[in-house]
Amino acid sequence: MSGGTGGRQRRSAWQKLPLLVWLVAVWGALWQDFSAGNLVFGLLIAVGVSFAFYLPPVELSGRFNGLRALVFGLWFLKEVTVASVQVLYWAVVKGPRIRNAVIAVPLRSTSDLIMTAVGHVLSLIPGSLVVEVDRGAATLYVHVMNAPTPASVEKARSSIQDIEARLIRIMGSRQELAALSVEVRDCPQPPPPSAGSRRVPRASGPQPPPPSEEAQ
Numbered sequence: 001m002s003g004g005t006g007g008r009q010r011r012s013a014w015q016k017l018p019l020l021v022w023l024v025a026v027w028g029a030l031w032q033d034f035s036a037g038n039l040v041f042g043l044l045i046a047v048g049v050s051f052a053f054y055l056p057p058v059e060l061s062g063r064f065n066g067l068r069a070l071v072f073g074l075w076f077l078k079e080v081t082v083a084s085v086q087v088l089y090w091a092v093v094k095g096p097r098i099r100n101a102v103i104a105v106p107l108r109s110t111s112d113l114i115m116t117a118v119g120h121v122l123s124l125i126p127g128s129l130v131v132e133v134d135r136g137a138a139t140l141y142v143h144v145m146n147a148p149t150p151a152s153v154e155k156a157r158s159s160i161q162d163i164e165a166r167l168i169r170i171m172g173s174r175q176e177l178a179a180l181s182v183e184v185r186d187c188p189q190p191p192p193p194s195a196g197s198r199r200v201p202r203a204s205g206p207q208p209p210p211p212s213e214e215a216q
Helices: 002-031 036-052 066-097 112-124 150-171 174-186
Strands: 101-106 128-134 139-144
Touching: 002 036, 066 112, 066 150, 101 150, 112 128, 112 139, 112 150, 139 150, 150 174
Parallel strands: none
Antiparallel strands: 101 139, 128 139
């Protein structure tokens, strides 16, 4: 029993380590003083805060794909740039005529880490903001701009779920990664229509009945 208790205590200390490092970094940034004495004082305060205000531990998946993280960082910079230009255009050209929406986005993962990461990415991209999180149902409620039609709402929901999929590939658990692979395999994206396979629009009005097959 004592060995199991000691193991749980060691895991709890390791799980708190990223939080302590982050709190010390924030303390130094707020004071604009990263001297050894100030950081040690900040560490003492961080330890006191972590024990006085208990937070449920964030379970890490044990995997991290650095290459996908690099690709995600470049993709994120592109999305921020494009979204900034879009919001500027909407504000200058459309103004109050824009119709916004608050949409519910169910996530695949129930991990607090993935949900938090998706929420932070959304809040950093102009034009979207997380207004509520339903942790039990793994659902984000997101305010999005320029969503006047059901099709635009569905497009925004799919883009948010794509962010979650990218994050799962970076740091999701192996079970989440396997479930995502099965989902992608079972629901492949349809290929874009080629120039020679464009559908001819049907003429309006009543159509003649198809010819009957008669024996020649």
